[in-house]
Amino acid sequence: MTPETGADRLKLVIVGGYLGAGKSTWLRHQLHVGAFSNPHLVINEAAELAVDDAIFGTDTPATLLAGGCACCAGRSEFLTALRQLCDRRSGPVGARGRTDLAVLETSGLADPAAIAQAIQSDPMLPFHVTLAETIVLVDAQNAAAQLAAEPLSRAQIEAADRLVLTKTDLAPAGDTARLIATLSRLNPGAVISADIRGVAATLPDHPDADPLPLADNAAAPIAPIQITLPEGLDWSAFAVWLSALLTAHGDDIVRVKGTVRTPAGRLLLQGIRTHVQPPEILPASDLARDGTIVLIGRNMDAHRITRSLARFAARLL
Ligand SMILES: [Zn+2]
Numbered sequence: 001m002t003p004e005t006g007a008d009r010l011k012l013v014i015v016g017g018y019l020g021a022g023k024s025t026w027l028r029h030q031l032h033v034g035a036f037s038n039p040h041l042v043i044n045e046a047a048e049l050a051v052d053d054a055i056f057g058t059d060t061p062a063t064l065l066a067g068g069c070a071c072c073a074g075r076s077e078f079l080t081a082l083r084q085l086c087d088r089r090s091g092p093v094g095a096r097g098r099t100d101l102a103v104l105e106t107s108g109l110a111d112p113a114a115i116a117q118a119i120q121s122d123p124m125l126p127f128h129v130t131l132a133e134t135i136v137l138v139d140a141q142n143a144a145a146q147l148a149a150e151p152l153s154r155a156q157i158e159a160a161d162r163l164v165l166t167k168t169d170l171a172p173a174g175d176t177a178r179l180i181a182t183l184s185r186l187n188p189g190a191v192i193s194a195d196i197r198g199v200a201a202t203l204p205d206h207p208d209a210d211p212l213p214l215a216d217n218a219a220a221p222i223a224p225i226q227i228t229l230p231e232g233l234d235w236s237a238f239a240v241w242l243s244a245l246l247t248a249h250g251d252d253i254v255r256v257k258g259t260v261r262t263p264a265g266r267l268l269l270q271g272i273r274t275h276v277q278p279p280e281i282l283p284a285s286d287l288a289r290d291g292t293i294v295l296i297g298r299n300m301d302a303h304r305i306t307r308s309l310a311r312f313a314a315r316l317l
Pocket residue numbers: 069070071072073109110111
């Protein structure tokens with residue numbers, strides 16, 4: 001498996017969030033202020049009748065996928081659309097229809113991690129697409145109820161790199177503070193901000209707010225653990241160890257991220273659940289964080305995992 005350089009790949013931003021979270025409104029404002037450079041939108045509606053594409057107008061090229069959610073029923077249509085965007089990139093830079101960035105607005109019922117998994121299970125796409133960011137919008141008015149009732153809303157939050165609260169003007173500040181505490185507990189690594197109709201809003205400042213009880217979702221909260229790789233660890237051996245670890249932990253591991261120095265260069269490692277994306281070669285840098293991987297998941301013991309890797313490495317040296 002030859003890693004490609006990251007610059008050669010189509011970047012994908014996933015914009016997710018539960019039904020009614022305000023994905024289209026947020027996205028429209030982001031496009032208006034030029035937050036995305038030359039994007040191609042992929043708008044996914046689970047319903048047959050597509051409503052959302054009407055509001056974007058004609059300025060931004062868009063592909064509409066209606067009648068099946070990209071994480072499940074509409075998976076193959078979504079992967080086909082992504083392949084087409086990759087194919088168009090074989091043309092010269094600047095050619096019509098060529099894009100370096102796809103922005104997917106998911107259906108409200110999509111699990112962004114399942115979408116990432118679908119891409120990574122494809123025989124070709126992992127070598128041509130990089131998941132740049134998963135942004136999940138959270139409705140400040142309704143998220144507490146959704147989290148209590150819907151495991152999907154929790155899965156969406158766990159999959160995010162960035163959580164954007166919407167409608168904070170409609171929710172009491174105390175409730176929003178508890179929601180933020182809950183989100184930080186569910187996904188400690190995610191950056192949280194708030195946005196009201198396209199304008200960044202201040203988050204209520206209640207550092208001592210209690211997270212909401214989530215008794216109906218019995219699973220333990222996810223937490224990041226950091227593993228420092230042994231000096232001189234062989235890359236291919238590490239890959240074997242990592243895949244064994246992911247298999248053993250199954251769905252407990254939500255994300256894998258890190259940079260590893262190898263004879264081929266610095267590699268960026270990114271994985272969602274049990275699938276690790278083919279590594280990307282990064283530009284050289286003296287960042288001290290090289291050789292560290294972060295695993296985000298539940299029921300993991302950093303000491304046990306570090307010992308397991310050390311034992312594995314020792315057997316090879
Ligand atoms: Zn789905």
